[in-house]
Amino acid sequence: MSTVFINDIEIEVGPKENLVQAAERAGVEIPHYCWHHDLSVVASCRMCLVEVGEKKPDGTISMISKLVPACQTPAKPNTVVLTNSEKVKKAQAQTLEFLLLNHPLDCSICDQAGECYLQDYTYKFGNAQSRLNEPKVQRVDKYHIGEQIALFTDRCVMCTRCVRFTREISGTSELLVTNRGSVEEIDIFPGEPCNNKLAGNVVDLCPVGALCSKDFLYKKRVWWLKTQNSVCQGCSTGCSIHVDQEENRLYRLRPRENELAQGSFMCDDGRFGWKYVESESRLFGPRVGKLQVASQHHAVGNSNHANGNGTAVSHAQVALNELATVDPWPTVLNATRQAIKSVVDSGADRFAVVLSPMMFCEEAFMLAKYIKSINKKITLALGPVPVVGEDDLYPKDYKGEPPAADKVKFTIRAEKCPNRLGVEAVLKHFQGEVIGFETIAERLNTTKIDGMYLVGGYPDAWLDASVLGKLDGLSTLIVQDFMNSPLTDMATIALASATFAERQGTVVNHSGLAQEVQQSIRGSTDVRPDGRLLFELSQRQGMYKAASIRTEMAKEIPAFGAFAGEIGELGIQLFTTVEGKSA
């Protein structure tokens, strides 16, 4: 540790900090564009220029006459930094004047307005007027720069964060700089757009509105957005994210920096993979009794449907049928309890409950506890764990090969669910073991199972035709899910649950880190967040609050002992794991 003097503040700094980081910890802002703690230092934007000097043992201070970039200067003992002297202020204003020379006056049509570092720094550190009296350099926009990203070329301030990202983090090196001098541009090699799976991150990295997300482009001014902390549900990496919403609609997901979780980034599958929340194929209300007419299925967009007799039914008719088949929640929950009781009464081994690895910890706990309180012999099993391919490691090398284990900077994991470890820990406690879905599906053939409670919560279809066929024969099929599917159609009771954005709870990622998902929006009227749904199903008194359930879990299950304390924004380590397997 060493003492560094920043303006009139004295702080202790760690061994590997630069002056930007040291100043940040002292509560002093040193403006910067090109520096990012996950990227190499280039010190090219010159926004972070400060005066540095040394405090000698006798107390005198000798300052270096020239300015230095704070991002490339390590914070050494007795360094004196001035971030607001006349020289520094003049340099900051001059750098901003230089940057604005060729910057188009696009604020009124630029996505970045409201979260733009050029706007913010000019307001804080720049001049109100420019002395420019010449034509600006103009460049064409490049919508083709990536499938998900568009480049408004003349807004670029040449910080090269995007170029360094594709070189050092994704390793795919699609983005490059062409030309020289003031006519430089960011570009791609012809026919090789920036389509790697981490491409969306360059939009976050871009300090101005040069790189924009096509998904979000022109959709909403950022000052209207409200933000909640959440966790991406796409895979077991469990990236910390921000969910931006307004008026109960989602607009975008952004990574939330969390060194305990994934770092600073997230993959495109997660970033852009939230559209199912708004899908027309949502199960928008609970229902008792099988559907007479096939519903509009998940991921199928046909407007004509055949009923059991083979006659085409119009879209409007289907909608009417579906509306007609929403039952009130109290009725449905009662029917659920009755249905479970009637199967269990003829034998506890005739009923099984499948808990999906998409469930939050509190939800899995409440359901497992409730079921076991009915009868200890009811089998609890784990739902299908979706695995797609292999873990995708970044940065790739120039051949596209993944990096060595100690060089990995980002992983998109093959396990496409956010909370297998959490649900397994609940199952181990209540069932004594984890029974996999294949096993329980097999038992449909070999045992007398006559009733099942299945929890889904997957964005895509999650059961194949053969399993569906077996389930169709059950007398009682309770399905808790948020998407319409053949499964929810054939369910004797369909419980309309909520997506991650519409409910709150905790998920545990691959490394055993438990993070809290905050609720961002309300689902449509007859959809229930799973926590509330299960709270009311198990007839608990009061209202569902995730924190209270966690306290209960901490008391009853040793593996969840850490839930006794605050989870905090970055999450808490629940258990340590060997990659993928819980302790």
Add this chain to the structure above:
Amino acid sequence: MSFEPVLLRRWGKPNSQSLETYRADGGYAALKKAFAMEPPKVVEAVQKSGLRGRGGAGFSTGLKWTFLPKDVQGPIYLCINGDESEPGTFNNRVLLEEDPHQVLEGIVISGYATKSTTAYLYLRYEYGDCYRACEKAIQEMYANNLLGKNILGSGYSLDIYLHRGACAYICGEETGLIESLEGKRAWPRIKPPFPAIEGAFRRPTVVNNIETMACVTQILDRGPEWFQSLGIPSENPKDPGSYGPKLYCISGHVNKPGLVELPLGITARELIDKHAGGVWKGRKAKAVVPGGISMGFLSADELDTKLDFAGPGKAGCLGLGTAAVIVIDDQTSMVDVLYNTCRFFAHESCGQCTPCREGTAWSAKILSRIRAGQGTLKDLDTLTDISNSIGIMPGTTICGLADGAAWPIKNALKKFRPEFEEYITSGRRSQSFEVAGAH
């Protein structure tokens, strides 16, 4: 008393480029002398000679060599900067075209002294004749055990690679050169780390100029004392002095433009009158560039400035630079001259850091507008502000191109301001051509 050329002594001789004639003239004796010494002794000799780099910065060559880490495992690289692009400079070109072996011998000596394993001769692409001359000379050297393994039985091995650039001034900046050599965009690196610690391919590297290499050959051949006997000794402890012969390029409005070798320290006036036939067409010199346009301008009453490492600085110029003297006559408008220099730097700025990328282009545009008769007096203040805010001296840029871009503006506006003001207030439009080839 006229000076007998040493570096240029073989210029004009028939077949001066061949190894045979070079040897007949005493070539490679210096190399043998070097091999008879331990490498640290060679470094010492070069330090003792007071040789300062001829590439423009004038840094003590022997001192630079001592910055290499001792006892390093793995390759050390010696890069020779043949990217000569400072406007007005052509001494390296003549040296390579006329007497490549003198330079190459110096390279082997320097490689030996610095324990370099590989040398890269980075040659600007436009120097095709130099390239062909060097290529042949290098082949001759390999064929005669002057390069490759165990040179002349000394135990020292050196390979040299001839690398051609692709037309960019910024490849003359040492880390720009290194980046270009590595096949990347020539964006100079931030320092630290310095090339001596982490240079080409992240290995310890020394970058030296071509004329410097030729001087090394002569220092080893004739001795450091000979080198010290030429030039102007140091005036104070902080001044390393200006020793040895220097190739002065003279171009512009003179009767006899060309290259002349003289001991360091001749005045600009003497150089123009005695060695370049005087200002042409009977005119007088209005301004003289002392060492490549990056250095700025000497005014007409500063022509008695000594052109050594210390002289031009005393007259408000950036330094001696490459000692490329350009003479501007009194019928030429300084507005046109300044526009030309600003246009050059705007074109050559690598674009990496904000002040240089934007500042050079801005000043070129302002001067273009002044030349079109639409300047205002406020523009002169803006230009002064720009020139004071870009460069490694104020600390606002990564490399010295910005200082080179700023200095002509500073000098022109300080020494010729009345001319600029008159130009603007008269609303005059420039009569000179728009420079072709610029964007």
